[in-house]
Amino acid sequence: MGPLVASVYVASAILCTTVAVYAWRNRVGRAVTATSLAAVAVGAGWWSVVAALQAGGAGDAVSAVASLAVYPGIGLLVLAFTVLARSVATGDWSPSRRLLALLAVEPVLVTAVAATNPWHRLLYHGPGTGELATPQLWEHGPAFWVHTAYSYGLLLVGMVTLAVGWWKAPQVFRRQYLSVLLASLVPVAVNVLSVFDALPGLTQPTPLGFAATGAIMAWAIFRQDLIAFAPVARALVVDRIGEYVIVVSPDGRILDVNPAADRFVRSMNPGGPATLLGSSASSALGGFDVSDLLAGSGDVDRVVHGHDRTVELQLSSSRLVDNRGVDLGVVLVGRDVTEANEQRRELAAANERLGEQLRTIEVLRADLAEQASRDPLTGLLNRRRLMVGLAEAMAASHGPAASVGPGGSVAVLMVDVDHFKQVNDRWGHRAGDEVLVQLARLLCEVTPEDALVGRWGGEEFLVVLPGADTAAAASVAETVRARCAEPPACASADGAPRARTVSIGVAATRSPTGAPDMLVDAADSALYDAKHGGRDCVRVHPGLAADERRAASART
Known part of the structure; x- marks a missing residue:
C-alpha cells in the first residue's frame, strides 16, 4: 500500500511541477495571476514530495526531517493562494511590497520554528523530537495549532474572495468564474473525504487537492483565457x-x-x-x-x-x-451630449446672428455706395457716377451685342437753369434748392427709363441717353425745355415764380473711338451757344467727327 500511495504523491508532484512551469512561461500579460498560480503549484509540489517520502517507508530520520521540512511549502502555498484569489477576482489588482512582506512573515517564522523544533519543541513534542526520531509518536505543539489556524484562515479568505468575485461578476461571465471557484474547493472536498476514510492510505490529502486546483485553474486561466478577457477587460476598460x-x-x-x-x-x-x-x-x-x-x-x-x-x-x-x-x-x-448640443445650437444661433449682421452690413454698404454716387440735394447721380455710366453706355453701344442704326449712338443733354443766380439773390438759397429739386423731378419724369440723369454741378444737369441719335436727343431736350417753361412746374410752394426757363445743349456720337469727356464737352459747347442765343432754347452740337478724328490722331 505504501508504494502505491507514494506513487500518487509523486504523480501529484509531477503535475504541480508541470503547472508551475506552464504558468511561469505564460505569465506575459497576466503576471500576478500566473506567478501566484506557479507559486501555489510549487508549494503543493513541495508538500507532495514530502508526503511521498513519508508514505514510501523512508527511515525514521528521513521521515522526521520531512515532517519539519514541509512547512516552507505549506507557507508558500497559503501565501500564493491568497494573492491568486484576489488577482482572479479583481483582474487589475497587484499586491504591494508591504502586503507581500506581511504575508511572508508567518511562513518565515514557521520555517524557523520548524528548523529549531528539536531545541524548543513548540511545533512538535514527544518521544524522539529532540533526536529527530520516531516521528509517528510526535504530538502537535502550540505552534502547530497557531500555524494551522492561520493557514486555514487565509485559505478561507481566498475562497470567500473568489466567491464574492463570482457573485459580483456580470451574468455573462459567471460561468467563467465558477470554474475557478470550484477548483478552489477541491482541497476542501478531498479533506472531507479523508475524514470519512474515503481515501484509505492518504494521510495527507491536502497537497493532492491543491495539485488538482492548480491544474483546473491553469486550464481556466490559460486555455479558456478567462482572466485575460473578462476581469481585465472589465476592470481596466469598462469600469474606468x-x-x-x-x-x-x-x-x-x-x-x-x-x-x-x-x-x-x-x-x-x-x-x-x-x-x-x-x-x-x-x-x-x-x-x-x-x-x-x-x-x-x-x-x-x-x-x-x-x-x-x-x-x-x-x-x-x-x-x-x-x-x-x-x-x-x-x-x-x-x-x-447635452452640453455639446447646446454649444452647437449656440454656435448655430451665433452664426445666424452673424449672417444677419453681414446681410445688414451688405445692405448698409450698398446703401452707402449708392449714397456716394448720389447728389445729396436732388438724389440724382453725381458727376463721377455720371461719367462712369456714360463710359459704360458708349462701350456697350459698340460691343458685340450693340444694335445697328440709331441704337448704336449715345447722346447727352447738358441742362442749365436760366438766371439761377437771381433766384438765390432774390428769394434765398432755400428757394434755389427748391428749384433744383423740382427740375430734377421733371427730368426723371420726361427722360426715358434707360436714361442716366444726374447733377453735373451747381445749376447744371447732365442726361445720358443710350441708343439715342441727335434727332431723338433734341426731341427729349425740347420736351424738357417746354415743361420747364410751364408756370406750374416752376412755381414755389407759395405760388411765387422762381426760375422760368432752362437752356439745353445736345451732343451725340456714333464713333467707337469717341471719348466720354469729348461728348460732354460738345454738349457743354452747345449749351454755351444756347445761353448766348437768348436762353430758353435747345442747341445741338454740329458733330464730333472732326474732333474725334483729331483725338484719335493725337493718341496714335
Missing part, C-alpha cells in the same frame, strides 16, 4: 471609461453597469431601486423606454427626463451573444 455602460438582458433587466452609468442613473432617478443589478432598466431610468434598443444594434440620440434636469444622450447599442449564438442581451454605451 467615462461613458455610461449598461448591459440589459433580453427581458429588459439590468445585468451590469459601470460606475459612470450607476452615478448617472441615480442622479436622474434618486428614487430608483437600491440595487440596479436585476432591476428593470425602464424603471431604473425613470420610465425611459429601451424596448427598441433591445431589438438590434445601432446608434440613436435620446432625451432622458430626470427629476430635476433633462439630458440628451448619444446611445450605441450592440447585441451580446455567446459562442453558441444564444442571445444574452444588449450592451448600451451612452454619452452625455
Whole structure:
C-alpha cells in the first residue's frame, strides 16, 4: 500500500511541477495571476514530495526531517493562494511590497520554528523530537495549532474572495468564474473525504487537492483565457471609461453597469431601486423606454427626463451573444451630449446672428455706395457716377451685342437753369434748392427709363441717353425745355415764380473711338451757344467727327 500511495504523491508532484512551469512561461500579460498560480503549484509540489517520502517507508530520520521540512511549502502555498484569489477576482489588482512582506512573515517564522523544533519543541513534542526520531509518536505543539489556524484562515479568505468575485461578476461571465471557484474547493472536498476514510492510505490529502486546483485553474486561466478577457477587460476598460455602460438582458433587466452609468442613473432617478443589478432598466431610468434598443444594434440620440434636469444622450447599442449564438442581451454605451448640443445650437444661433449682421452690413454698404454716387440735394447721380455710366453706355453701344442704326449712338443733354443766380439773390438759397429739386423731378419724369440723369454741378444737369441719335436727343431736350417753361412746374410752394426757363445743349456720337469727356464737352459747347442765343432754347452740337478724328490722331 505504501508504494502505491507514494506513487500518487509523486504523480501529484509531477503535475504541480508541470503547472508551475506552464504558468511561469505564460505569465506575459497576466503576471500576478500566473506567478501566484506557479507559486501555489510549487508549494503543493513541495508538500507532495514530502508526503511521498513519508508514505514510501523512508527511515525514521528521513521521515522526521520531512515532517519539519514541509512547512516552507505549506507557507508558500497559503501565501500564493491568497494573492491568486484576489488577482482572479479583481483582474487589475497587484499586491504591494508591504502586503507581500506581511504575508511572508508567518511562513518565515514557521520555517524557523520548524528548523529549531528539536531545541524548543513548540511545533512538535514527544518521544524522539529532540533526536529527530520516531516521528509517528510526535504530538502537535502550540505552534502547530497557531500555524494551522492561520493557514486555514487565509485559505478561507481566498475562497470567500473568489466567491464574492463570482457573485459580483456580470451574468455573462459567471460561468467563467465558477470554474475557478470550484477548483478552489477541491482541497476542501478531498479533506472531507479523508475524514470519512474515503481515501484509505492518504494521510495527507491536502497537497493532492491543491495539485488538482492548480491544474483546473491553469486550464481556466490559460486555455479558456478567462482572466485575460473578462476581469481585465472589465476592470481596466469598462469600469474606468467615462461613458455610461449598461448591459440589459433580453427581458429588459439590468445585468451590469459601470460606475459612470450607476452615478448617472441615480442622479436622474434618486428614487430608483437600491440595487440596479436585476432591476428593470425602464424603471431604473425613470420610465425611459429601451424596448427598441433591445431589438438590434445601432446608434440613436435620446432625451432622458430626470427629476430635476433633462439630458440628451448619444446611445450605441450592440447585441451580446455567446459562442453558441444564444442571445444574452444588449450592451448600451451612452454619452452625455447635452452640453455639446447646446454649444452647437449656440454656435448655430451665433452664426445666424452673424449672417444677419453681414446681410445688414451688405445692405448698409450698398446703401452707402449708392449714397456716394448720389447728389445729396436732388438724389440724382453725381458727376463721377455720371461719367462712369456714360463710359459704360458708349462701350456697350459698340460691343458685340450693340444694335445697328440709331441704337448704336449715345447722346447727352447738358441742362442749365436760366438766371439761377437771381433766384438765390432774390428769394434765398432755400428757394434755389427748391428749384433744383423740382427740375430734377421733371427730368426723371420726361427722360426715358434707360436714361442716366444726374447733377453735373451747381445749376447744371447732365442726361445720358443710350441708343439715342441727335434727332431723338433734341426731341427729349425740347420736351424738357417746354415743361420747364410751364408756370406750374416752376412755381414755389407759395405760388411765387422762381426760375422760368432752362437752356439745353445736345451732343451725340456714333464713333467707337469717341471719348466720354469729348461728348460732354460738345454738349457743354452747345449749351454755351444756347445761353448766348437768348436762353430758353435747345442747341445741338454740329458733330464730333472732326474732333474725334483729331483725338484719335493725337493718341496714335
